[in-house]
Amino acid sequence: MRTGRTDGRKRRWRQHKIDRREELVDGTLAAIRTRGSNAGMDEIAAEIGVSKTVLYRYFSDKNDLVHATMQRFIETTLMPRVYDAISLDADEYQLVRSALSAYVGTVDEDPEVYRFIMGNGSADQSSLAEFEKLFAEVVSVVITDRAGEKGIETEGALLWSYVLVGGIQLATHWWTTNKSMSREEVIDYLTMMAWSAIEGMARANGSREVFNAQSHVLPTLDTDSGN
Numbered sequence: 001m002r003t004g005r006t007d008g009r010k011r012r013w014r015q016h017k018i019d020r021r022e023e024l025v026d027g028t029l030a031a032i033r034t035r036g037s038n039a040g041m042d043e044i045a046a047e048i049g050v051s052k053t054v055l056y057r058y059f060s061d062k063n064d065l066v067h068a069t070m071q072r073f074i075e076t077t078l079m080p081r082v083y084d085a086i087s088l089d090a091d092e093y094q095l096v097r098s099a100l101s102a103y104v105g106t107v108d109e110d111p112e113v114y115r116f117i118m119g120n121g122s123a124d125q126s127s128l129a130e131f132e133k134l135f136a137e138v139v140s141v142v143i144t145d146r147a148g149e150k151g152i153e154t155e156g157a158l159l160w161s162y163v164l165v166g167g168i169q170l171a172t173h174w175w176t177t178n179k180s181m182s183r184e185e186v187i188d189y190l191t192m193m194a195w196s197a198i199e200g201m202a203r204a205n206g207s208r209e210v211f212n213a214q215s216h217v218l219p220t221l222d223t224d225s226g227n
Contacts, residue, residue, distance in 0.1 A: 021058045024048065025068045029113060032069075037115035041065070070117040070127045078106050079134065086138060092146055096198065097191045099139075100168065104190070107172055108183050114176060132169060136161040143198070153206035160201060164194055 031047035032039055041062055045052040059065040085102035086095060107114050118128075140161040144154045168190060175186050204211035 017058065021068060022072075024050070024055065024058055025065075025072045028065060028069050029072065032112050032116045033110070037112045039116075066117055067127055069113075070131075073110075073113055073117060074127070074131045077110065078103070079131075081106050082135065083138070086142055092198065093195055095142065095146075096195050097187070100190045100194065101187050103168060104172055104175075104183060104187050107176060111176060118173060118176075132162075132165055135169075136165045139165060147202065147206060150202070151205075152202055156201070156206060156208075160197070164197065168194070 027048035027050075028044050031044045035043050035047055039047070041052050041055055044065075045055050048055075055065065059068065081102040082099060085098040088095060088098055090098065136158065140158045143157045143161060147154045147157070171190060172186070175181065181189070204214060
């Protein structure tokens with residue numbers, strides 16, 4: 001009986017710690033949106049309404065807090081919006097544009113949180129890699145399903161997905177620190193790149209052999225006619 005009561009208390013304590021960590025992560029997200037991405041542990045604790053000692057009771061250091069915050073942002077904010085966009089009943093072009101709009105839009109609408117979890121060299125590489133893997137796998141499933149319906153080979157689908165996701169992530173990260181383009185321009189250019197790649201893969205039927213046998217010459221535009 002004593003062992004059973006002890007085990008029960010341990011389970012309840014573990015669950016309490018999990019629940020409390022989640023509350024503190026939610027508080028951190030709110031604090032960063034208020035105080036900015038450069039907020040330190042003192043400012044975050046003050047905004048949440050706890051002491052810094054409480055934060056360190058549940059997080060070993062700031063990197064641990066960043067890790068938990070990144071995971072929460074990805075799981076509850078970024079990926080749900082991407083999932084919704086990529087699950088639309090729409091044609092392939094609209095799926096590409098909607099997914100890019102969701103990703104760029106989420107980052108643009110929550111810039112302080114994005115900078116907090118990605119900036120100053122403190123990005124949690126394991127969580128970032130897991131996110132990119134998840135995102136690429138989702139894109140790969142969509143490409144495989146859509147291409148398969150059209151009889152296009154999909155052996156390279158996962159590789160293509162990693163190229164697309166990696167390029168989009170890196171380009172969007174660059175844009176957050178260099179706002180030389182508007183949000184709409186970024187979405188337009190990313191869509192141009194991603195759609196051109198997907199269209200080219202479809203034109204080659206997803207086949208390396210067909211692609212290698214094709215002529216690879218840039219088109220010459222007729223500037224007089226505007227085409």
